[in-house]
Amino acid sequence: MLIQVLGPGCPKCVELEKSVREVVAEAGVEALVEKITDFQKIAAFGVMATPGVVVDGQVKVVGRVPSKAELKEWIAG
Amino acid sequence: MKPIEPIGCACATVNNNDSRPEKSGIAGKIAAIAAASLVWYLVYRQLEPFSRFFAYDLLGLSESSHLGEAVAFFVYDTPKVLMLLTIIVFFVGILRSFFTPEGTRKILAGRRESVGNVLAACLGIVTPFCSCSAVPLFIGFVTAGVPLGVTFSFLIAAPMVNEIALVLLYGLLGWKVAALYLVTGLAVAIVAGWVMGRLKLEGQIEDWVRAIRTDPNLVPDSRLTMNDRIQSGWIAVRDIVGKVWFYVLLGIAVGAGIHGYAPENFLAGIMGRDAWWSVPAAVAVGIPMYSNAAGIIPVVQALLGKGAALGTVLAFMMSVIALSLPEMVILRKVLKPRLIAAFIAVLGFGILLVGYMFNRII
Numbered sequence: 001m002l003i004q005v006l007g008p009g010c011p012k013c014v015e016l017e018k019s020v021r022e023v024v025a026e027a028g029v030e031a032l033v034e035k036i037t038d039f040q041k042i043a044a045f046g047v048m049a050t051p052g053v054v055v056d057g058q059v060k061v062v063g064r065v066p067s068k069a070e071l072k073e074w075i076a077g
Numbered sequence: 078m079k080p081i082e083p084i085g086c087a088c089a090t091v092n093n094n095d096s097r098p099e100k101s102g103i104a105g106k107i108a109a110i111a112a113a114s115l116v117w118y119l120v121y122r123q124l125e126p127f128s129r130f131f132a133y134d135l136l137g138l139s140e141s142s143h144l145g146e147a148v149a150f151f152v153y154d155t156p157k158v159l160m161l162l163t164i165i166v167f168f169v170g171i172l173r174s175f176f177t178p179e180g181t182r183k184i185l186a187g188r189r190e191s192v193g194n195v196l197a198a199c200l201g202i203v204t205p206f207c208s209c210s211a212v213p214l215f216i217g218f219v220t221a222g223v224p225l226g227v228t229f230s231f232l233i234a235a236p237m238v239n240e241i242a243l244v245l246l247y248g249l250l251g252w253k254v255a256a257l258y259l260v261t262g263l264a265v266a267i268v269a270g271w272v273m274g275r276l277k278l279e280g281q282i283e284d285w286v287r288a289i290r291t292d293p294n295l296v297p298d299s300r301l302t303m304n305d306r307i308q309s310g311w312i313a314v315r316d317i318v319g320k321v322w323f324y325v326l327l328g329i330a331v332g333a334g335i336h337g338y339a340p341e342n343f344l345a346g347i348m349g350r351d352a353w354w355s356v357p358a359a360v361a362v363g364i365p366m367y368s369n370a371a372g373i374i375p376v377v378q379a380l381l382g383k384g385a386a387l388g389t390v391l392a393f394m395m396s397v398i399a400l401s402l403p404e405m406v407i408l409r410k411v412l413k414p415r416l417i418a419a420f421i422a423v424l425g426f427g428i429l430l431v432g433y434m435f436n437r438i439i
Contacts, residue, residue: 007209008209008212008407010207010209012209013209039212039213039216039410039411040285040289042213043212043213043216043217043220043286043289044289044290045296046217046296047213047217047296048178048179048182048210048213048214048216048217048218048296049177049178049205049206049207049210049213049214050207050209050210050213059296059297060297062296063177063178063205063207063210
């Protein structure tokens, strides 16, 4: 599983990445967490508001930090 | 491309870590909001008499003393502005949940310029926007066929004209200043964007931006229930009021100090309406400074209280918020230097005009 956290490095994005890593660890799934700071790549996902989460190429959320429950749904569910 | 350094981002963190909306009846929630609004109103009306009671009866300060006036002002204004901020941010938070960057882009794509500029500036007020996202938003707009000038109208209005700035200006300086700010802020965004469009600088966008092909359907539509929307109102309150209250207190404390003690006119000479060069100076000083609307209000309050002219101060405020060096550095990733220079020149000129106009007519 590939989880990409989109964000240029604002506080929210840092928070989100931490949150994602925690959920991955808690759920015990095998996943590669990748932080994407490059605007070119972020824009290529069609994302206009950061932070965002992409799971296996699918944009799950943009413009906000999702709750851990939501993250768990996408990652473990 | 190098990743951008983290900057202090002047935007709301919409964070709902602990929000699992319980499935209570929507009617009950709306009734609760109505009841809370009523209580809000009743308390709000008592603030002024209470502040007088507190300062003059309870503390026994004289009504004509500077200290008495300052204390009454502080005790009145603090809850007043915080209460206004809370209720406005709550309802704007709900309103905002109806607008997304994707939806706004859909409205703006392929618009004719003049109409598009007006729409973009107005949508800039209600579309959730964070200066961290300025670049992805710019790319998203331009690649989807939103004209360059229309995109700029949005990028100027979004950070500059927002509910926080308006509430604070209304609460601290009165509705006239707030209305002036709203109208001139929109006007600057519309006109500056329109002029940018006329300059035909589309070729000055970095080439890789044009090469990006995105599928606008990649981002899922957010389907929100009314419950979610109310929830986002609360999140906005917690987030924004939690962050902004300190600036509010600072602004009011400054205001109380000025209110109670005779205003020194020490700035009147250098920032008064007769000093023609004060407006360009205010704009120039504002460019390297970067702050959100809340942070700049205490300064505005202090400057006005010390005899600075309204036009000069408004120009300063707009320059700090809309024309910031850090944002230009971010935008440099997508714009070539000539386009950045044109943007600074056009927007700076617009702000100058606003400053001069108000110094003339008020």
